[in-house]
Amino acid sequence: MKQSAVFLAQPLEICGRKIKNRVVVPPMADFGMTEPDGLVNRRHIERYGAYAKGGAGLIIIEACAVTKMPEPRNTIGLFSDDCLPGLKKLAQAATENGAVTLVQLMETGLSTMPYHTIAEIPEKEFLRYKEDFIRAAVRCKQVGFDGIELHASHGMYLNQIIETSERQDGYGGSFEGRIRLLAELVREIKKLCGESFIVAVRFENPDYDELVKTAITIEQAGGDLLDVSTGMSGYRNIPSQFPFDSKIYAASLVKDKVLLPVIGVGNIQTGEQAERVLESKYADMAAIGRGHLCDPTWANKALHGERPILCRKCKTCMWYIDGRKCPVRYGGAL
Secondary structure, eight states: OOOOOSSTTOOEEETTEEESSSEEEOOOOOTTTOOTTOOOOHHHHHHHHHHHHTTOSEEEEEEEESSOOOOSSOOOBOSSGGGHHHHHHHHHHHTGGGOEEEEEEEOOOGGGSSOSSGGGSOHHHHHHHHHHHHHHHHHHHHHTOSEEEEEEOTTOHHHHHHHHOOOSSSSSSSHHHHTHHHHHHHHHHHHHHOTTSEEEEEEOOSSHHHHHHHHHHHHHHTOOEEEEOOOSSOOOOOOTTOOSOHHHHHHHHHHTTOSSOEEEESSOOSHHHHHHHHHTTSOSEEEOSHHHHHOTTHHHHHHTTOOOOOOOOOSSOGGGTOGGGOTTTTTTOO
């Protein structure tokens, strides 16, 4: 007899928006999908529409560029009003079937800039990048998304500032200086977009004390949802008996110190694993990445005690090249 999920199936309310279950589609880019113009295309709409129909409670759209820069890969753009028509279609598709949908806002960082350190960026340019995040958030609200997620992990721009900034203008040096920009972004986006607009942050810090202080700062700034991942280096000193990924251990440390809901991510393959993460109170929501890449109906299957199609953990993931080459999802043929 199939046993339906209990913890995964529980709804969660954030900013007055009811998230119907605890299953999260985390932000994941198909590197072969976006064209050089950065505009949303049919494949984006079909992909995220499939996740919505597949039953996930929360969908986070892949990292989208807030500033038009030469990127190492083509990225969905949020940098001008020309992006709005496609984004509106994407919002409509991704919020079908009652899914709550956020857009991850990203600035790649130093690899796309003519600077070697955050401290070298001129103050006027530094503040312009800040405004780019805010304008991008407003565009997301305009087209009907439920909120945004600030990308402050994985070595991206905001992560670089938090971990490395030595700026002398109040945005570097001490932890309070390095976290200042992120806190200001949370406060100003909430003010402009309203209390019902969700502001999440994906963040990390290999220093556990600073990791927790980052979470507390986001909470105090008025943030709504915490998404703990990794960044410029991984987590260390994980208890040998801890049964899950190091990122979930980091999420558990954050959850113990804040009231905001926390997303746990990292090698969750099955519904049973996701249930144990939530039952153990390591996180409030479970993000399943590769599972959704291979099976967009992962949520519906896990919630009803069925076995989803599992990732084969290929040595080189084809989604880093072109998702249509995934041997599980598409048989590896374009």
